Amino acid sequence: MEAILKDPAGAVIGLDFDGTLSPIVADPAAARIHPEAPAVLAELGGHVGAVAIVTGRPVVTALELGPGLADVPGLVILGHYGFERWEDGRISAPPPPHGVLQAEAELQLLLGSLGVKGATIEDKGRAVAVHTRRSPDPEGTLAALREPLAALADKHGLVVEPGRLVLELRPPGMDKGHALGLFLAERAARSVMFVGDDLGDLAAFDAVKNSGLPGVTVCSGSAEVTALAERADIVVDGPDGVVALLRELASAYGRS
Numbered sequence: 001m002e003a004i005l006k007d008p009a010g011a012v013i014g015l016d017f018d019g020t021l022s023p024i025v026a027d028p029a030a031a032r033i034h035p036e037a038p039a040v041l042a043e044l045g046g047h048v049g050a051v052a053i054v055t056g057r058p059v060v061t062a063l064e065l066g067p068g069l070a071d072v073p074g075l076v077i078l079g080h081y082g083f084e085r086w087e088d089g090r091i092s093a094p095p096p097p098h099g100v101l102q103a104e105a106e107l108q109l110l111l112g113s114l115g116v117k118g119a120t121i122e123d124k125g126r127a128v129a130v131h132t133r134r135s136p137d138p139e140g141t142l143a144a145l146r147e148p149l150a151a152l153a154d155k156h157g158l159v160v161e162p163g164r165l166v167l168e169l170r171p172p173g174m175d176k177g178h179a180l181g182l183f184l185a186e187r188a189a190r191s192v193m194f195v196g197d198d199l200g201d202l203a204a205f206d207a208v209k210n211s212g213l214p215g216v217t218v219c220s221g222s223a224e225v226t227a228l229a230e231r232a233d234i235v236v237d238g239p240d241g242v243v244a245l246l247r248e249l250a251s252a253y254g255r256s
C-alpha cells in the first residue's frame, strides 16, 4: 500500500464488477453498481495512473448496470474476462466465437433432460452462463450441472468458468490474470491493487503477485466464496466495504 500511496501516478487500480462494485442480487439483469462507486472511481482516477474494471460481464452490460461509469475520466473496462475492451467510448473485441451459439442451442434441451429446477440461462453474446441462485436448491443444482456442462463446453471448444452460483461456458485463451498483466505492462505500472470477490478473480490475484510490482490484493468478502479472503492482503465487507476503502484511498491522495 505504501508504493500505491507514495507514487500515485505509477499505480493501477483494478476492480471486479459483480460482488465488488455491484451488490449480488438474485437476477443478474437487475444488478446495479453501488450508487457511490462511479463518483469515488472518478475521484481516484484523478490521482492514480489508471483505473480499470476487469469483469466477466460484456462491457456493454457493465456500462448499462453501471450508470455513471461512462463519465469516469480515463476508465478502462476489460469485459468478458479481458476479451473485450472499452475505453474513451469505444469497444474493441475479437470476432464472436462459433462454439457459443452451438452450445447455447443445446443448453435448454440439456437442462430439461437433467430435470434440474430453477436454473436460468444468461445469454452473454460471446459466452453463455447458467445460474442456479433462483433454484430451490442452488448448491445442489450447481453440483448436478458441473459435469454435464463441462462435457458440453468441451464438445464445442469452450471452457467452464465457475463463479457464485453460476457456471459459464466461454471461449478459452483469456482470463482476468492475463488481462490484468497485459494492462500493467501497457501502462508501465509501478504498483497495483486488485479488488475482487469471486473465483474468476483469483487469476488477477496471481497476476498481482507475478507482476513483481508492489501490489495489494483486496477481497470483497462474502460467506459464499472464501477462497479469495484466504489469499487477500485486505478483506472488506462487500461492495460497501470496497467503496469505503476506495474513498479512504482517494482522501489520502487528497491530503497529500
Ligand SMILES: O=P(O)(O)OC[C@H]1O[C@H](O[C@H]2O[C@H](CO)[C@@H](O)[C@H](O)[C@H]2O)[C@H](O)[C@@H](O)[C@@H]1O
Residues within 6 Å of the ligand: 016, 017, 018, 019, 023, 024, 025, 026, 027, 028, 029, 031, 054, 055, 056, 057, 122, 124, 129, 131, 133, 163, 164, 165, 166, 168, 198, 200
Ligand atoms: O467478473 P464479475 O464482474 O464478477 O462478473 C461475474 C459474473 O457476475 C454475474 O453473476 C453474479 O452476479 C449476479 C448479480 O448479482 C448474481 O445473480 C449471480 O449469482 C452471480 O454469479 C453475471 O451474471 C455473470 O455473467 C458474470 O460473469
